[in-house]
Amino acid sequence: MATGGGGGGLGGGATGSAGNADHHKRNTFTSYVAPLPGDLRATADTNEWCLPSDLRDVHLGKPRLLQGEQIVASAPAYMYSPIDPMDSSGSVSGSGSSSSLPSDSHKEAIFGLLSVTNFKLAFVPLHSKRNPVATAAPLIDLYQENAYLGRNEITLNNIDHIYTIAELGRAASALQAARGIASHGISRRKKLEPFKQHNISGRIAALHIVCKNFRLLKFAFQQQDSKIFGSSDQGKLIASALVRFAYPMRHDLSFAYAHREPYYSTLGASGTSMYATKNDWARELIRCGATEWQVVSTASVPLLQNPLQAGKYTVPPHFVIPKSCSVDRFLDLSRAFCDSRAAFWVYSYGSNAALVRLAELQPAAQQDTKLENVMLELVRKCDAGRQLKLLQLTDRLPSIQDVLKAYQKLRRLCTPETPQKFMMQDDKYLSLLEKTNWLFYVSLCLRFASEAAATLRSGVSCVLQESNGRDLCCVVSSLAQLLLDPHFRTIDGFQSLVQKEWVALEHPFQRRLGHVYSAQPAGGNAELLESEQSPVFLLFLDCAWQLLQQFPDEFEFTQTYLTTLWDSCFMPIFDTFQFDTQAQRLKAVRDSQLVLRPVWDWGEQFSDKDKMFFSNPLYQRQKGDLGAQAAAAAHRRSLAVGSRAAHGTATGSTPSRNTMNPQLFSTASSVPQDRFLQPAHRIVDLQVWDQCYYRWLPILDIRGGGQPQVDLFHRLLLSNIAKVQRCLEFQNFDDLPDAYYEATGESRPNQQKDEKPVKEDEAEYVDGVERRRKTTAKAATPTNGLTSMSGNLQLSTLSSFFPFGNPIAGDAPHQLYDILSSSSELLMETSSFLDKSSIV
């Protein structure tokens, strides 16, 4: 094994410390359960470390803590790359070759401090002075950075399985133990069960942590001298802390409740509709031209306000039902259906063909389908052509347990613990992939979504029926809308779609994503525990990703956006994906003063640079895309993109938020009818979502290749176009892009030398655009050709999982950072000057 740079570009820094650490058996580090902030420093000062001298700065190893965050346990540990490249080149050599794995072990691990807090598992590398981290660290800048999490940190929420690897014997060092894992297979690998926290027996040499977002983390612990510390065992310490905190039994034990930091929304001007008010739904009805439907708010239904009665219904706060049906009658009917989910309208297309979600009848009522027929008849009356198609999903689509099994099998393929395992999987990879059934399920979802979309296109209403109407219904329903409506292919639209289909209509995120490990079942059966867990939402994101592959210029968002969305499911700080029902959410606010923080406020997690990678440079915005809800967004961006604001004339955009009388508006749908997508849905046409599933495997990272290069190229083109347009507008040709001089063969004006001081002064006062000019001016003066040369070199080392994946570890040259930062400024500039609609 060699360094895979798994530790966020710190592989080089680990060389010395890992080697030295072996000499120091007498490790006097003690850890405290939930020490006060600053405690660790005291520990380090008074109780001297016997680790390499520069590791006395152990306080550097303390993770940055959020408001309300506390350290539960800390221990020095080695972090391993999830799987190491087999050659130094990072390629997989053919099996049976004479040179097997390189035997030098000293580069494989990073030494540091591993801490468990009530929010996250954090590993902070401790660097030896010989390899100052400064050489490699700045590279990280261009990769995605999360304001709440470092590169070597994961939220406890993200942890799915914890495996302990037993100690191999007195003689074995921690490093050997970790390597032994590879050679001895997984016989000593044991899964920690959520409710068996007292069952950790024996010494723990290493931990493998499998995350819900396909990441595999490997830590090894140094053996301890038992004469001094008795039975204390660092691995055990961490493991028991993890078992206790990573599997909360009640949701109010989640970090979200401890984190009291107030939230100041910057979403106000966003076009994302939260579907939290009656008006949001009414606007959607108007946008779709759905005149036969009405919004019901539980707050205004007397029956639901009656505490004796309300318990019988589990309806969301707002929902849309046929106009022809009174609320009371509807509620009466709904009692026959699972979770009270009787025929909720979600979307209309064309001349009033509606998309409706319906649960199945309660098991007790299933003998008598009369109520179901009555319900369907009500829906049919709303359809202009009095036509309706019932699409039963339960028998045709996988159950949530099937989805979970497929996901687990797929994840196993994406988290091999050893190179040997990787190669074994690789040898029959496609067969194994087929056996996961994941792509088969993706294919099914796309197929039924296409069928639903085709039904609506032909002017027939479509009713999606599923047992509780809250799982695969969400997938098919939201996919069908993605296929039909270009509005949902914008970022705001997509977010509104998720709010509508998943959040407002209550997909049980809390149970499906395993945020809470509810009551302990008898015997602690893990299967039972997981029966409620299922990454249905990931299935939807994967389907959306497949569409993105097939229609690369139809979506405003990128795959990076979708991947980030999956990661964000495990950020308890954001309430969006934390609850099963709206009632739960409101209760949490009322009873526990939970701070609600929508995940859509991306600025909370990411810098502008990272948000930039959410928007697709190939996307072509068209007139019709600015639906009712996008008007606000258009206004927000109108400064940057003038022409787009001009399009914001869609019906019912801004006027009168209070009076949503449909009579005031045009009754026709404002959804364009000519921009639907017809995706291929066979398995032959599908691909594995490599960015999301493989990004933690450095072995699969194509340095300088893959989609990011194409993506950046298009961003550069847009930036060039924007720059030249600006130059033309102001008739000032000082700041033409490099490509101009290359294309025209014109020599770059060389007066910059004289003006340089002036320019630098100028740069003091202005924003990123001008600062960029300064850097080019500086670099361009000596040798024009060389700048672009080194710029190319820079981008050629980007990860193919960019902005995920790992920056190059170790000996990255210094000058790379300069170019990286200037190119990122360039890209930011692009984002603000994208005038896509002006490009033919």
Added chain:
Amino acid sequence: MDSSAGLADKLPSKTVSSNSLDSKSESISLCSRHDVGENGVLRDTPFGYLDGEEDQDQKNDVTYVCPYRGPMFGALTITNYRLNFRSLPLRDQEPPMVVDVPLGVIARVEKIGGATSRGENSYGIEIFCKDMRNLRFAHKQQNHSRRTVFEKLQANAFPLSNNGRLFAFSHAAGNLVNGNGGWDGWAVYEPLAELRRLGVPNDMWRATKLNESYAICDSYPAVWAVPKAASDDFLKRVATFRSRCRLPVLSWMNPRTQATITRCSQPLVGVSGKRNSDDEAYLSFIMEANAQSDKLTIMDARPSANAIANKAKGGGYESEDAYRNVEIHFLDIHNIHVMRESLRKVKEACFPTTDDSKWQTAIDNTLWLKHIRCILAGAVRIVDKVETMSTSVVVHCSDGWDRTAQLTALSMLLLDHYYRTVRGFEVLIEKEWLSFGHKFQQRIGHGDNKHSDADRSPVFLQFIDSVWQVSQQFNNAFEFNEHFLITIVDHLYSCRFGTFLCNTEAERVTEDLKHRTTSLWTHINSSLDQYLNPLFPSFTQRAELVLRPIASVRSVRLWKGLYCRWNPGLCALQRGCQRTRELLSKQDQLFKLVNELRVKSNNRNTSMTTTRLASPMH
């Protein structure tokens, strides 16, 4: 290719249909102008005839049994170059279905059904093609149309088995009459010029014409680059110890580090473990020619078991004991027979239809992707030695003309960005494949009816597939696109051009292909636009990036654009590239506008003789 001049030229390129013989697209456009003659019979120009192309047979009552659209009734034309079928559309608006196959693509023609066979469309011929498809035509039993079609196909598809000549010779004869407008593709590769590009001759290497008459090694080129330390006589002695006298000769040199890739065949070690001091000394010359390293790596492409088994036949491999400072690695690539079988299975899985429920397992079972993975992994290992360790590498397999060519050509492509341009790739094929004697005639079986010949094997196709894999991982590292690669594969079989005819350079000289046939490169370079990758003028263009593709089945994909292209349901979408072209042309348009403005204002400025040079429009 000069980048600055190239950019402007490339911009107005056309949208490319990724999978068609260009002759086919030609014919389709001509078809649309075609009209039906007096008697409702097709007139005799259903496609654009090539130079030298002549009608051989025409039948107006043939049914093409399309595996996707069902039987179609229409007219079949056979020329000395192609088989062309055009359906008679039932309705006016319906475009006719056209099947256009160069006869060179045909591997086998068989009659199906006999005098007694019943049922519709059960009597006719079936044509098995080298390009992953089979065609089935049904004839009416009464009018004996089948016999002449069958005979004409046999005669024209397999001219070498019927005392005929390949179409390439007739085609060029026509070409000479018309003259060819562009430059000559035969001049693309100049051995000495290419060596000069690599920096040979230099202090350590020289070029020699020792083999000018192909007397030392009949399957090697006339010009070699060899270590200076080895004299001509010495080389002759080394040649005797190598299978078919294919001694180590330079393929590529890193101009900066002088680390080299040399290629050869296996040493004639035999069971007894013979040694040859000249061969041993020669390898040490190669090692010493590279001052950066005191080791030499031998990459034996074969699985080690095969290498050992070869000792029984007098071959073998270099023992690390006999050769000083040499390390040998086996790259585990299987032989031509294994590859042929693997591709046969790919055809089974892809044609005519795919079974979606078993698709992935079916592809897995072909092992094709695993073989591709091995080749990529081998090439990356060579790259790693040469680039990262600055160690010279000697590559060989058994004879050094199949797997060796795959490995050297692919690793050179990864190391040297020149080979990733259109021109450079042409040079690479001319050099590593054609001049070093990959036996195209035998491996493809041009004009030869021995369809089950054990010497046939898709070795070159596998190389093109590997290049495609690399181009999929590095989208912007290649000047050419997928269509370019598919065109090469199509004309590998078509026998329209002389490029892939014959087995060795010696044979090509004897046949005088340079004068009697046209080069494929002449054809390609005369309409470059459609073969260019719009992503190429991009970051990595001038960066001398060494590519290290990921050799894992997770990253290698089945090339549906090639293997599944006859299935109309599996056509890949190419929309992204279209948008790229739009953006590029928009950028270019703006650049031109600015340039004009600047030229104008500059002129004004010079006439006003202002002192200030900067920003004239301020």
